[in-house]
Amino acid sequence: MRGGAGLSVSNPLTESTAHELVEKFRSGAATPSAATRAYLDRITALDPTVRAYITVTRERALAAASAADERWRTGRPKGPIDGVPTAVKDVLCTKGVRTTCGSKILERFVPPYDATVIERLEAAGAVILGKTNMDEFAMGSSTEHSAFFATRNPWDLSRVPGGSSGGSAAAVGADLAAAAIGSDTGGSIRQPGAFTGTVGLKPTYGRVSRYGLVAFASSLDQVGPLTKDVADAALVLRVIAGHDPLDSTSADVPVPDYAAELSRPIAGLRIGVPKEYFVEGMDPEVERAVREAIEVLQRLGATAEPLSLPTTDFALAAYYLIAPAEASSNLARYDGVKYGSRVASAKDLIDMYSKTRAQGFGAEVKRRIMLGTYALSAGYHEAYYAKAQKVRTLVRRDFEAAFSRVDVIVAPTTPNVPFKLGEKEDPLAMYLNDIFTIPVNLAGLPGLSVRCGFSLASLPIGLQFIGRPFDEATLLRAASAYEQATPWRDRRPSLG
């Protein structure tokens, strides 16, 4: 199955990037309401096919857009994305709007508060279109593990959009939102970014507040943008980044004007190319596209040098102990007592716990809860959890050593192009999708994926930039220079 539903709902407004839209609002060529309506119409027409959204907040979006119209009309926009129709992954709490995390257990959960990122988006004027689909509790790389439905890749509807932020990525990729917010624990922004040909940015751990982000693995989770181009990523990051007193792990580090950094040339930029990120078994089309991208960067004046990150091989194993361990703890609260679903037929407390959790969680979530519980259990704690933490330290040191010689590391985002729905039934095969993104989370570094070409089957390929802590500016600058120098941005999926 290729192509769209037949309805032609292409519109210059939905094809615009966020920064282009803002220019139109500024010049009066368009209004936030018109843009919002265009997106809502397109969602109505195409989302039954793409299935990016779990909840569309139509009325709220229209009300917010109309308020934005007024601000632009009077020349007093709230912020740099005032009136930009934005999709939010259903893992961020939205006051009064249900937040499911793609799970049955939270199917009817309506948070009484907004996540800090939501507050910041709305304070900057963003119009929230709705909440996007995801792998349950952000555990997965295909969005097939949503308890509700699978999201399709706009480039090929028989393929997955990646995950876990697959809904947000597909929404942006299919022009069902001008920009979107995702979360990334082991690659959940960058991998779907690569699979949908969108820009996916996972900021440095601590750059964006996690308050109101439903936790998967607290020491790895970060919130970040999925956008149509690099300039939009810069715009959105500026809005959501910064210290939050409600998140003790958020860093009090100044947030630069990322958009202003984009125009600086990259001549002299030192690029490192880690040999461990070009592995046997990876798709040769991906490798070729990434190698060519490195040549483009060199032509733009960057220098490239090979380097080694020797602990890369152990990162996946360490991640699959640390992340499930934290998840087993974070997900303990879903017990049927306070919010979310509860089975009615329990005969006592323990029975209520086990039935609620047995029915409320999907197989992948249960698998990880069991993995994590085991890794933390008395007698195994040292061999698994503690050992994994040691590996994590080594991974971080690898990167520190590399960044003493280079300014940015360039690598593929994923070893393969998007796979078909149902293709990766073996969990291990699914986990291997994240081998190039996971080390970045373990080290807490910023990573960005940008489109760097297409396979013969017209599937997008992602190029990953990895930077020093809190140096998102360099990632954005390098990625933007690359994006400007190549024609890849011009292609769009043919959906209608």
Add this chain to the structure above:
Amino acid sequence: MRSAAKDYETVIGLEVHAQLLTRSKMFCGCPTTFGAAPNSQTCPICQGMPGTLPVINRRAIEFGVRTALAFHCTINPGCRFARKHYYYPDMPKNFQISQYEEPLAEHGWLEVTVDGQERRVGIQRLHLEEDVGKLIHDGPLETARSSLVDFNRSGVPLMETVSEPDIRSPEEAAAYLRAFRAILLYLGVCDGNMEERSLRCDANISLRERGETGFGTKVEIKNMNSFRNVQRALEFEVGRQTEALARGERLVQETRLWDADRGYTRSMRSKEFAHDYRYFPEPDLVPLTMDRARVEEIRAGLPELPADRRQRFMRAYTLPAYDALLLTQSRALADYYEAAVREFARPKIVSNWIMSELLREIPADDEKALAASPVPPKNLAGLLRLIDRGTISGKIAKDVFEKMFRSGEDADTIVTREGLIQVADTGALAAIIEQILAANPKAVLDWKRGKKAAAGALVGHVMKATQGKANPGVVNSLLQEKLSQL
């Protein structure tokens, strides 16, 4: 031949949980006041809502440091919170944020006095954690059809202090708790109310043959809601374990619940069912680094603690050790004493009156009641001044004290209104004595015949005639004078 009964030594260690008197909770801004409507003092954080994160209450850390310093602990240069996991509906996240491998402080001690003997009981560690909520069952737990959860207490700062297994008797355990509580009250970090559960104690107890250095099988006892119950439960346990060992039984490592009504402990869970708490460092909080300068500032700002104050009372007021110990057992009582002494500078007399009269009305450790006493220190001093000046007798003063306590009025007001001023006017008394002598010829005759005790009866008559207001000293000398003139 072996001797029939072995001699066992009791080994006790105590874990005390104290709610800290911070205005807000450990990890969110909700208030900590006791007794509010269910769930009215909660927010998404202390309800464990998805997506919420904890933020450390700095004041709770300061209170922890204050207490640790008062217990002579080493403040660790860094400490870290950890998650302790188990499932229970009163705990919204199904893990408790506590401290595990890296507690706030370790290796301290507490001075305990039993039968006038002072001993040091070691303190293993002191750490901070959050309290859980409260379940309200529809009837007894076993038969309840439903249960409600009140999260008002969820997230209230708790300080856990674990003693070394240095305590050797139930009595010493109670003394440890009294000393412990006094220090918390002196520091102002906890209100020490065991009934409202702002102070809780669990005990570990085992027996070993005297002379042994290893430990016997330990039993944990929970659910003791007063110092007396701690002592009773431990006494019961010493008996139970001694008998079991005498019968040659092996004790099992278990947790037992104290039933105060029935006066015994019963098994709650054995070691096989002990929780595996799966501790790991709390990833939502960064490790805390203790600022040495701030710790020293806190140390410098510590108030005078019970042991020091006791020494000073003995020195400065030349009080006997017994008085000093009693008067310093709570900060409010010691403050009361010193305030009274400032107004009436006869320290031993003030001490006597506090011990015999005030403490008859208010328990020595009831800080709130002492601070709000209807007889404030100034009024006690006023009463003592009236005795000192001879305005009223000591005997009448005791009645006046009681009236002051009931009404809150000062001594002068009561004495004046009720006409209790002592009659020391020799003219008036002489007339009364004349009448008494005339009315009691037999007693006068007895006295003349050498029965000097007859004078006592005559004094009694005079006192009665004056409704106790006569100054007994004046009556005595006037009477002697009159009698010898007869």
